[in-house]
Amino acid sequence: MTAEETVYLGLGANLGDALETLAAAVDVLAQTEGFAVTDVSGVYRTPPWPPPDDPRSVVQDDYLNLVVRGETTLEPHALLRETQLTEAAFGRDRDREQRWGPRPLDIDLLLVGDRVLETDELTLPHPRIAERAFVLVPLMEVMPDGKLPDGRRLTRLLMDLAPLEGIELEVRLEDVPGPRIPRPEGPGSPGARFERPGFDDVAGAHGARGERG
Ligand code: A4P
Ligand code: MG
Numbered sequence: 322m323t324a325e326e327t328v329y330l331g332l333g334a335n336l337g338d339a340l341e342t343l344a345a346a347v348d349v350l351a352q353t354e355g356f357a358v359t360d361v362s363g364v365y366r367t368p369p370w371p372p373p374d375d376p377r378s379v380v381q382d383d384y385l386n387l388v389v390r391g392e393t394t395l396e397p398h399a400l401l402r403e404t405q406l407t408e409a410a411f412g413r414d415r416d417r418e419q420r421w422g423p424r425p426l427d428i429d430l431l432l433v434g435d436r437v438l439e440t441d442e443l444t445l446p447h448p449r450i451a452e453r454a455f456v457l458v459p460l461m462e463v464m465p466d467g468k469l470p471d472g473r474r475l476t477r478l479l480m481d482l483a484p485l486e487g488i489e490l491e492v493r494l495e496d497v498p499g500p501r502i503p504r505p506e507g508p509g510s511p512g513a514r515f516e517r518p519g520f521d522d523v524a525g526a527h528g529a530r531g532e533r534g
Contacts, residue, residue, distance in 0.1 A: 326434035328356075328391045329464065330404065331447070331456050333367075334411075335384040336425040340364065342411050343385055344497045344517060346426055349407050350389060351515055356403065358515040360390040361494050362459035368487040370453055371421065381423040385491060388431070388459035397433045401443050404428040431456065435470040446470065451478045454485050 330350070334342045343364060351358040364387045371378045393400055411426040418424055431447045438445040446469060450456050461467060461475045468474050479485070499517040 323394055323396060325392045325394055326436075327359075328393050328400065328433050329431040329460060330389045330391065331386065331427075331429040331431050331460070332389065333384045333386045333427045333429075333455065334425060335369070335382045336423045337412065339385040339425075340492065340497065342426050343387055344494055344499055346407055346411060346428070347387075347389060347494060347515070348499060348517065349410070350391065350404075353403050353407075355395040356391050356393045356400065358389055358391050360463040361515055362388045362462040363493050364491045365455065365459055366487075366489045366491045367455035367458075369421075370455060377421060379419060379422045383487075384455060386455045386459055387494070388456070388463055390463040393433075397430065397436060397438060397443055397445060398440075400433065401430060404430065429456075431460065432470065437470075452482070454479065454482050454488055457482070458485075458488055 332343055332346060347358060347361055350356060364385050367384050367386050369379065369381050369384060373380075395403065405428075408426050408428055413424055413426055429447050430443065430445060431450055433445050436445045447456075450460070450469065451473070457475050457479045461479070464475065467476060469478075494517055497517060498520045500519065
């Protein structure tokens with residue numbers, strides 16, 4: 322266990338019910354011991370990267386992407402194990418997939434505090450943040466000072482990628498109802514600070530709107 326560090330995770334999905342997967346994956350992260358979700362960006366619809374004019378590109382559906390900000394007491398490799406277990410729980414099978422090809426769920430550790438790390442399993446910061454609008458756009462929403470640890474501004478990096486085509490805000494998770502799961506409390510488990518509305522809350526809110534209209 323270490324002192325709490327601020328973490329940014331990039332989530333992407335383009336196989337199966339991508340929105341339901343992302344919403345449920347954020348719920349799972351919020352339940353993870355030693356990890357608290359403190360903010361979640363909007364869910365963006367993004368064209369596959371690399372783009373079609375790149376020889377590495379793969380023909381596949383659009384992705385949905387979001388970025389989670391969290392606080393964690395987990396060491397980076399322990400956090401990576403948790404995120405890979407979560408990917409597997411949503412049907413990810415690394416042995417049967419293509420690099421940069423379609424996947425039910427991908428979770429990248431973008432930043433863990435100011436750590437700089439290069440091991441066989443983990444590179445921090447994630448080496449391809451600056452090339453990817455599908456990361457930069459949602460990251461900008463949840464990163465208070467808008468700068469990478471090396472001082473590069475996200476807005477500047479995005480300008481370098483311009484023109485941005487085909488990235489659209491799809492929905493906010495606050496508007497996607499889900500089952501309410503009690504949050505674990507206790508030492509070593511910073512309480513989760515992000516909760517999706519339960520089905521009843523959303524039904525209630527819609528009912529209330531209906532009565533007014
Ligand atoms: N690994 C090393 N550093 C990290 C890190 N910081 N975070 C290792 C996560 N994993 C890290 O990962 C391969 C290995 O990288 C892992 O076993 C881990 O030990 P992977 O998830 O299979 O990813 P990859 O295919 O090698 O590539 P990369 O660069 O992580 O790309 P992505 O993001 O995983 O590529 N287009 C859009 N619009 N939206 C997307 O979300 N995603 C991908 C998938 C391609 N195109 C996309 C999107
Ligand atoms: Mg990945």
